[in-house]
Amino acid sequence: MRALKYLALALLYIGGTSLLVIVFPRSLPAFLAFQSSLLLLYYLPLSPHLRISLAFAVLALLMPLIGTINGYYLEIAIQVGIFVALALGLNIVVGMAGLLDLGYVAFFAVGAYLWAIFGSSQANEFIPRSWLEFPLPPAWFFVFLLLGVVAGACTGFILGLPVLRLRGDYLAIVTLGFGEVIRVLANNLDKPINLTNGPKGITPIQRPPLFFQHLLENLGFSVSTPALYSL
Numbered sequence: 597m598r599a600l601k602y603l604a605l606a607l608l609y610i611g612g613t614s615l616l617v618i619v620f621p622r623s624l625p626a627f628l629a630f631q632s633s634l635l636l637l638y639y640l641p642l643s644p645h646l647r648i649s650l651a652f653a654v655l656a657l658l659m660p661l662i663g664t665i666n667g668y669y670l671e672i673a674i675q676v677g678i679f680v681a682l683a684l685g686l687n688i689v690v691g692m693a694g695l696l697d698l699g700y701v702a703f704f705a706v707g708a709y710l711w712a713i714f715g716s717s718q719a720n721e722f723i724p725r726s727w728l729e730f731p732l733p734p735a736w737f738f739v740f741l742l743l744g745v746v747a748g749a750c751t752g753f754i755l756g757l758p759v760l761r762l763r764g765d766y767l768a769i770v771t772l773g774f775g776e777v778i779r780v781l782a783n784n785l786d787k788p789i790n791l792t793n794g795p796k797g798i799t800p801i802q803r804p805p806l807f808f809q810h811l812l813e814n815l816g817f818s819v820s821t822p823a824l825y826s827l
Contacts, residue, residue, distance in 0.1 A: 598641075599641070599642065599643070602640045602641060602642055603642065603646065605640070606633070606636060606637060606640055606642070606650060607650075609633055609636055610630075610633045610650070610653075610654060610658070613626065613629045613630040613632075613633055614630060614658050614662070616629060616630070617630050617662050617665070617666075617669070618662070618665060621665045621666045622666065627662075627666075627669050630658075630662070633654055634651055634654060634655075637650050637651050637654075655673075659673050682700075682701065682704065685700065686700050695760075695767060696764065696765075696767050696768040696771070697767070697768075697771045698768050698769075698771050698772040698775065699771035699772050699773070699774040699775025699776070699778070700771070700775075701775060702751075702774055702775040702777075702778035702779075703748040703751060703752060704748075705778050705779070705782060706744070706747050706748050706751050706778065707743075707744025707745065707747055707748045708744070709782065709792060709798075710740060710743060710744050710747050711737065711740040711741075711743075711744060711801070712798045712801050713791065713792070713798065714730060714731070714732055714736070714740065715731050715732055715734075715736065715737065715740065715801050715802040716730065716731045716798050716799070716800060716801045716802065717730055717731055718730070718790070718791075718792075718793055718798045719731075721789070721790040721791070721793075722789050722790065722791060731801075731802045732802065733802070734802045734803060734804055734805045735804075735805055736802075737802065737803070737804040737805075738804065755771075755774055759771065759774075783795045
């Protein structure tokens with residue numbers, strides 16, 4: 597009975613704050629109240645499966661719908677998700693494995709540049725057009741999600757071969773240097789072969805297909821592609 601009371605409280609709060617954001621789409625306090633529903637779910641004495649299901653509903657269902665009303669909210673949520681993923685991975689390396697890695701973000705750059713190069717016309721700079729035409733279709737984004745993980749893992753393996761014998765400050769200095777090496781490479785690999793387009797960066801990059809857009813339209817939500825691609 598007590599669990600049902602807490603469940604009703606969570607549903608009431610999530611529904612109320614969602615409605616508040618819809619009615620006042622430019623109100624920052626309303627959006628913060630909606631985001632605090634995740635904090636409420638964390639502290640309420642609910643079963644783990646129920647807590648995860650409600651959190652999934654907030655992040656995967658309600659957040660995209662709210663993002664179609666105000667793209668700024670969706671942009672903030674995506675940025676928070678990226679940094680949360682970065683922090684979780686860093687917790688594994690530093691917190692659990694005990695390795696003081698200061699160049700961890702470089703692995704993100706390796707995976708990101710992999711799709712940026714082949715998901716744009718940048719690959720035409722060093723791959724003949726007679727072989728393959730770039731950019732690749734947007735659906736290839738999901739393939740490169742896995743390839744980015746593989747590329748980051750291979751880079752970490754190559755770095756780990758000479759580095760894992762080090763400890764403490766020495767490990768920190770070497771990994772910090774590795775992060776700087778990746779940054780310098782990204783800024784200077786525009787000659788003699790233009791791989792990364794140097795400090796000018798790569799743009800435009802293909803975006804993943806909006807496979808859920810038709811589902812939203814069937815549910816009665818009138819959304820446009822620029823609204824969903826608010827980033």
